[in-house]
Amino acid sequence: MITTIVVVLVILYFARSIYNDFIANNNDPLSNQGQEATIVEGKFTPKSLAKYNGKDHAKIFIAVKNRVFDVSQGAAFYGPGGPYENFAGRDASRGLALNSFDPAVLTPLDQPIDDLKDLSKLEKESLEQWEEHFENRYKVVGSLHENGTVPEEAQSL
Ligand code: HEM
Numbered sequence: 001m002i003t004t005i006v007v008v009l010v011i012l013y014f015a016r017s018i019y020n021d022f023i024a025n026n027n028d029p030l031s032n033q034g035q036e037a038t039i040v041e042g043k044f045t046p047k048s049l050a051k052y053n054g055k056d057h058a059k060i061f062i063a064v065k066n067r068v069f070d071v072s073q074g075a076a077f078y079g080p081g082g083p084y085e086n087f088a089g090r091d092a093s094r095g096l097a098l099n100s101f102d103p104a105v106l107t108p109l110d111q112p113i114d115d116l117k118d119l120s121k122l123e124k125e126s127l128e129q130w131e132e133h134f135e136n137r138y139k140v141v142g143s144l145h146e147n148g149t150v151p152e153e154a155q156s157l
Helices: 002-027 032-038 046-050 072-078 093-098 121-137 152-156
Strands: 061-064 067-070 139-144
Touching: 061 093, 061 121, 061 139, 093 121
Parallel strands: none
Antiparallel strands: 061 067, 067 139
8 A cells, every 4th residue: 555655656756847847848938949039030230139238138139240149148248237238239349449338439229330441450450359259259140230231341341
């Protein structure tokens, strides 16, 4: 009798953990399924990128030379209250080139994408080093566009 009760309890225990695993996999927002579902487009405009700032949307994206990186892993840097939160959801290229996180350096959302033409050689080099840093650390999730085109100069810097 006792053996039967123990066997039933063991079966119930395993059934419960299998059920819990099933629920967790289906609801976990950090599972692969959840992550893919949040990336709705590979082509961003400055305005559509802006919502990926860690506030309006949990994900944080940043554009560097018209490539959009998912920097959510670096939320301590770019999330609300972080030292570089001004870059969240924005084209950070000029800020990185000038080594400045001053909001005045960012291109306003209603203006054309920065073509970065006026950067000095040193500023271009600084931007390239930052670009490498982002390539090594974060995943590209799309590109920044305006009226369907990317400014030529910014592509070939
Ligand atoms: C007061 C001067 C500054 C200090 C003390 C400082 C400190 C730091 C530190 C400790 C890190 C982390 C490095 C690592 O773990 O890889 C970092 C990363 C970074 N800093 Fe600064 N920083 C300063 C100024 C700036 C400025 C002016 C910019 C503007 C472009 C900037 C942009 C960045 C970026 C983009 C990262 C990379 C974060 C990432 O990996 O996603 N920093 N900084």
